[in-house]
Amino acid sequence: EVQLAESGGGLVKPGGSLRLSCVGSGFTFSNAWMSWVRQAPGKGLEWVGRIKSLVDGGTIDYAAPVKGRFTISRDDSKNTFYLQMNSLKTEDTAVFFCATGWRKFDYWGQGTLVAVSP
Amino acid sequence: DIQMTQSPSSLSASVGDRVIITCRASQSVSSHLSWYQQRPGKAPKLLVFAAATLQSGVPSRFSGSGSGTDFTLTITSLQPEDFATYFCQQSYSTPPTFGQGTKVDIK
Numbered sequence: 001e002v003q004l005a006e007s008g009g010g011l012v013k014p015g016g017s018l019r020l021s022c023v024g025s026g027f028t029f030s031n032a033w034m035s036w037v038r039q040a041p042g043k044g045l046e047w048v049g050r051i052k053s054l055v056d057g058g059t060i061d062y063a064a065p066v067k068g069r070f071t072i073s074r075d076d077s078k079n080t081f082y083l084q085m086n087s088l089k090t091e092d093t094a095v096f097f098c099a100t101g102w103r104k105f106d107y108w109g110q111g112t113l114v115a116v117s118p
Numbered sequence: 119d120i121q122m123t124q125s126p127s128s129l130s131a132s133v134g135d136r137v138i139i140t141c142r143a144s145q146s147v148s149s150h151l152s153w154y155q156q157r158p159g160k161a162p163k164l165l166v167f168a169a170a171t172l173q174s175g176v177p178s179r180f181s182g183s184g185s186g187t188d189f190t191l192t193i194t195s196l197q198p199e200d201f202a203t204y205f206c207q208q209s210y211s212t213p214p215t216f217g218q219g220t221k222v223d224i225k
Contacts, residue, residue: 045216103209108161
């Protein structure tokens with residue numbers, strides 16, 4: 001059974017940083033292309049970024065609102081996928097989900113809440 | 119970016135009803151269209167991809183159709199567990215974009 005578990009969310013002040021982690025199990029993590037998707041409170045879904053498997057080149061893409069502030073990486077030895085978030089803004093407040101996939105998102109974690117507030 | 123517009127934004131239906139949700143893209147996305155179900159407080163779940171292919175394990179009362187700019191998700195004989203919010207998503211171009219969601223609640 002595919003399982004994804006996010007962690008690392010919390011309350012942070014504007015301008016602060018957080019690192020989210022996503023641990024995967026039940027599939028060959030090193031072959032997986034992974035994505036981050038967020039959902040502001042009461043709002044819809046917004047793609048944040050994604051990373052291909054290292055064997056497929058490890059290409060990384062970011063959404064325009066987070067480019068230059070967020071960094072995606074992976075550690076296949078730990079079956080873990082990361083989202084380093086710097087220079088956080090109040091509008092980054094959301095539940096962040098990790099998901100498998102590059103174009104469509106097959107499996108999702110339960111999400112972790114990031115709240116950016118003065 | 120390709121804008122995805124769903125209609126209606128919400129609807130009320132009864133168990134056993136047939137429900138149709140539409141999704142329109144601001145430009146052609148061919149058949150690169152997926153549908154997701156999100157129950158309150160839960161993660162989204164992939165239902166349909168490639169416009170009409172049912173994800174493994176998804177009940178056959180769900181079906182998707184369409185191509186180009188206009189798509190539909192149909193739920194025949196709505197069940198209690200189907201009361202949720204549904205999102206479409208295009209994967210034709212970067213960035214992947216989602217519709218605003220359609221909330222299906224109990225009449």
